[in-house]
Amino acid sequence: MDFELSAKAREYLSDLNEFMDSHVYPAEPVYDRWRAEAGPDNHDLPPVVEDLKAEARRRGLWNLFLPDVSGLSVSDYAPLAEVTGRSPGLAPQALNCSAPDTGNMEVLHMFGTQRQRERWLDPLLDGRIRSAFAMTEPDVASSDASNISTSITRDGDSYVVNGRKWWISGAADPRCEVFIVMGKSDPEGPAHRQQSMILVPRDTPGLEIVRSLPVFGYQDQEGHCELRFTDVRVPAENLISGEGEGFAIAQARLGPGRIHHCMRALGMAERALDLLVERANNRVAFGTPLAQQGMVQQQIAESRLAIEQARLLVLKTAWLIDNRGTKEARTEISAIKVAVPRVAADVLDRAIQVHGGGGVSDDFPLARMYAQARAMRIFDGPDEVHLRSVARQETRR
Incomplete structure (x- = not known):
């Protein structure tokens, strides 16, 4: 096994370390002051992060996590991710490389239709919106995905979603415009073919953000939310890949x-x-x-x-x-x-x-x-x- 970085990755790493020293670390107290003054219930993005995003894009430090965009292997990206972890609240967002968006972008990149990519992936890659991944539920042991009880039911040209989710990271951020929801579309099917994933826009009737949950008393800017889905109806074309592929x-x-x-x-x-x-x-x-x-x-x-x-x-x-x-x-x-x-x-x-x-x-x-x-x-x-x-x-x- 060879862990030597490619020339491109070494260049990115040098640029990223300089960006951290010159921009990210000095922005941390600015970010903290803004959030303290805004209060824990305000989940708006502090303006300093938009400044960091603009500078990161100018330097080409953008969407580095996605191999087809950055040209980096997983091994190449690993040390870059480590550097961003030194300032976890700022650096990943500044580079458009923060969870859960990264995983959602990978899903849409690998499994999304052309229309889904144009509607959701393009603005995510551009950093204009954010997203969330809704799997964990309060009423079941979600460590076993087969327990998931949220239903995704076909009804004509639509799917109807009913259920509860919680610890949905990113959902409190006003920029979060879409949820990838995992639920059961075939409760009687084989254990690993019961689940499907579907795209649910934030403004869909019946989708309620109940509350944002603190972690050891800390309220993250993006939030970790409890959601309620009550007869949430979305077009059938919002299903990702196909039924049973979740x-x-x-x-x-x-x-x-x-x-x-x-x-x-x-x-x-x-x-x-x-x-x-x-x-x-x-x-x-x-x-x-x-x-x-x-x-x-x-x-x-x-x-x-x-x-x-x-x-x-x-x-x-x-x-x-x-x-x-x-x-x-x-x-x-x-x-x-x-x-x-x-x-x-x-x-x-x-x-x-x-x-x-x-x-x-x-x-x-x-x-x-x-x-x-x-x-x-x-x-x-x-x-x-x-x-x-x-x-x-x-x-x-």
């Missing part, structure tokens, strides 16, 4: 997406380690800098070891996807979804500890990052589901 589409969506998520999480871990070391070098306790005390030195070393190991596993997974396909990488895709959030949360926890009371405050980005890393052990499938998948592959082999 599960297969979901699997195709999650492969590269897990690389993106995991590398961004490692970016958070790297920034946490930077802050840990800086704090340890500059704080003195009992007459000695923290960085010279054995317990803190162990925390620094353990963090470096864990990050390097996790990164190698993600890069191996990206290489497998590039060279052998998502199916051949399925064990590793599950493995990184377990391993990386654990590492990120552990490194962030150590950094918080070294920062003392400052670590649990909003004076540093650690507390919010920790909330994201801990939540990652649940979204896109909880650890237990992925451990089960790894174990099954191991026993079959």
